[in-house]
Amino acid sequence: xxxxGELLRQWRHRRRLSQLDLAIAADVSARHVSLVETGKxxxxxxxxxxxxxxxxxxxxxxxxLLLAAGFAPRYTERPLDDGALSxxxxxxxxxxxxxxxxxxxxxxxxxxxxxxxxxxxxxxxxVDPDLLRPPVNLVRLGxxxxxxxxxxxxxADVRVVFRSRIRRQLAVSPxxxxxxxxxxxxxxxSEDASEPDSEDVxxxxxxxxxxxxxxxxxxxxxxxxxxxxxxxxTPMDITLEEVAIESYYPADEESAAYFEESGAASKQPPPPxxx
Numbered sequence: 001x002x003x004x005g006e007l008l009r010q011w012r013h014r015r016r017l018s019q020l021d022l023a024i025a026a027d028v029s030a031r032h033v034s035l036v037e038t039g040k041x042x043x044x045x046x047x048x049x050x051x052x053x054x055x056x057x058x059x060x061x062x063x064x065l066l067l068a069a070g071f072a073p074r075y076t077e078r079p080l081d082d083g084a085l086s087x088x089x090x091x092x093x094x095x096x097x098x099x100x101x102x103x104x105x106x107x108x109x110x111x112x113x114x115x116x117x118x119x120x121x122x123x124x125x126x127v128d129p130d131l132l133r134p135p136v137n138l139v140r141l142g143x144x145x146x147x148x149x150x151x152x153x154x155x156a157d158v159r160v161v162f163r164s165r166i167r168r169q170l171a172v173s174p175x176x177x178x179x180x181x182x183x184x185x186x187x188x189x190s191e192d193a194s195e196p197d198s199e200d201v202x203x204x205x206x207x208x209x210x211x212x213x214x215x216x217x218x219x220x221x222x223x224x225x226x227x228x229x230x231x232x233x234t235p236m237d238i239t240l241e242e243v244a245i246e247s248y249y250p251a252d253e254e255s256a257a258y259f260e261e262s263g264a265a266s267k268q269p270p271p272p273x274x275x
Contacts, residue, residue, distance in 0.1 A: 001068070002068060004048060004065055004069035005038060006037070006039075007064065007065055007068055008048075008051055008055070009037045011052070011055045012037075014171065014172075015055050017055070019034055019037070025054040026050050026051050026053075028050075028051075033051070036051070043069060045069065045071040048066055048071070049062060052065055058242075059237075059238045060075070060173075060238050060241075060242075063075055063238075075237065075238050076238065077237065077238035078237060078239055080092075084237075085237065085239065085240065088232065088237075092243065093115065096115060096117040097117055099117060099247050100117050101259045101260055101262060102249060102259050103116075103117065103247075103259075104117050104120070104245060104246065104248065105120055105138070105245070105246055106243055106245045106246075107138050107243075107246070109173075110135075110137070110175070110178050110181065111137055111166075112135035113137070119262070122218070122262065123151070123218075127141065127146065127148070128144075128146035128147065130146070139162055139166070139181055140185060142158065142162065143155070143159060143185050148216075151216045151218055152214065152216060153216065154213075154215045157212060158214055162186060163182075163188070166182050167182075170182065211226040212226070213225060221254070222254075223250070223258055223259075224252050224255050225255060226248070226249055226251050227246050227247060227248045227249070229245070230246075231243065231244050231245075
């Protein structure tokens with residue numbers, strides 16, 4: 001088991017900071033940072049959290065730092081349906097509903113889908129039921145041939161975007177399960193050598209030179225979408241810190257028209273029964 005000093009040093013190295021950089025940011029002496037990292041000084045809980053804050057350590061890992069220093073964890077982890085998180089859950093639901101008729105979904109740190117809005121439902125129609133067994137993973141759903149992959153025209157581009165995002169995520173906060181998902185679905189060594197790398201994708205001519213669209217073929221129409229990510233600001237609960245909402249927007253008028261037509265149709269009352 002690592003000491004708190006060893007863990008703090010690992011986080012400092014990940015953030016590419018010197019002891020002096022961290023000391024200045026945390027308003028302590030570089031000597032004190034050195035003593036903590038070498039185990040010659042036992043930091044208080046407040047000092048652990050002060051250093052963790054400057055290192056932008058996720059809440060889950062701040063608890064690990066506190067435990068390593070001999071203190072109780074400070075941050076709770078409740079399921080999103082817990083009564084204490086009801087306001088936050090309602091906020092997520094409101095964001096998802098407000099984004100209709102365009103697709104939006106919420107997922108956790110391992111890309112398991114927590115909630116979706118109604119505009120996502122048509123995409124599940126042809127998905128293999130095995131991929132829809134909880135927890136439903138967005139990466140598997142997007143890249144598996146039994147999932148959305150047959151709908152994605154620029155699948156190689158989308159794969160590179162997933163790869164880049166998860167690499168950055170693992171660099172910020174290593175996670176064994178997420179690393180396993182990366183190895184399973186995104187390891188470049190397991191793919192055809194002709195698949196483009198991130199530089200190839202960035203140089204490719206696409207519909208927009210501002211964002212890379214995801215291009216889908218659905219109901220005989222080609223749809224172009226880009227997305228934004230929303231997270232909670234200043235969360236004090238581990239679950240909330242790790243929730244992300246991905247909202248998809250049409251990149252052209254034809255794509256917008258498709259979703260607006262589909263959304264209008266879903267709001268129409270059902271036709272009268274034929275007797």
